[in-house]
Amino acid sequence: MGFSAIFGVILALSSVGVAHYLDGGYLRELVNLPAATIVLGGTLAAAFIQFRSADVRRAAVLLRWAFSHGRQPHKETLESILRWCVIARRKGLLGLEAEAEKLSDEFIKSGLQLLADGKGRDNLRSTLEVDMVMQEQRDLQAARVIESMGGYAPTMGIIGAVLGLIHVMGNLSDPESLGRGIATAFVATVYGIGLANLLLLPIGNKIKDLVQARYRHQEMVLEGLMLIADGHGPKAIQQRLQGYLGG
Structure with a gap:
């Protein structure tokens, strides 16, 4: 699991909150719905304007991946490749078809199925390399x-800050509105x-x-097959394949 990513986010938010508290502030002062709406909504809108919706949806998937993904299982994959080698030598390449059906990784599953179907190494390389490159470019x-x-x-x-100051300048006679406007400006x-950095x-x-890292793992799989x-x-x-174990 991506413990380091989760820990980093918690540490970052805690550092900001603790620093604000030590400076004499209150945590509730950092909670501002209008400021969050401006920053989050505006940032997402800009992404939709620049990129295709498919790219934005894929980015959302990869955000979850960044927080849940651990190291690539090079050692475990090497052990599997060696097992498939033994099966192929004992039962022939057709024996790998049953192994392919057990897998959830579509890339490895496709490679084993190509072997089981008797495709040559050139066909295997060209097919899997296209999959590797296209997946890498998309991600x-x-x-x-x-x-x-x-x-x-x-x-x-900055836009949120300017809007907050506009609100302040339009309500100079109302001290309560003045305070809220300044808060929105700086919190935005x-x-x-903070969201960016x-x-x-x-x-x-x-x-x-x-x-x-996934591309290097797939290279190892392709080489093994x-x-x-x-x-x-x-x-x-x-x-x-021993050299891949350090990746």
């Missing part, structure tokens, strides 16, 4: 959505800068790292 584009939102959020905070700025930009970079197709034994495959 990197979604990561750019999140990074772009990190660029828009501070600007939305905090929301915009404590969440969106770090998460965007984390997703890019996860995408690259091609070695099986070429008839290599378990020991030779383990030696060839």
Whole structure:
């Protein structure tokens, strides 16, 4: 699980809240619905204007992925590849069809099915490489959505600050409204800068790292399946794939 990401968000929010409290403020002063509406709504609207709706939806999926995904299971996958090698040598490539049906990973499942269908290594490589590249490009584009939102959020905070000051200037005779307007102005700025630098930009970079790590994992799978197709034994495959275990 992505414990580090969750811990980072909690630490960031706690640091802001504790610093505000130590400076003599109250936590309720940081809760402002109009400011949140301006920053969150404006940032999301800007993303929809710049990107396709499919990219924005994919970005939402990857946000959840960033908080739930752990390391790539290189060691476990290598053990599976070695097991598939033994099955292929004992039962033939057709024996891998039953193994493919047990898997939930569509990429690996597709590769094993291609082997079971008797496709050559060239067909296997070309098919899986297209899947790898297209998935990588789609997810990197979604990561750019999140990074772009990190660029828009501070600007939305400034817009919220200006709107708050406009409200203040229009109600100088009402001290109570004056206080609320100033609060909205400054809290909106905090929301915009905090959302960008404590969440969106770090998460965007984390997703890019996860995408690259998954690509390396898929490269390992592809290499292993091609070695099986070429008839290599378990020991030779383990030696060839050992370098991936550090990824």
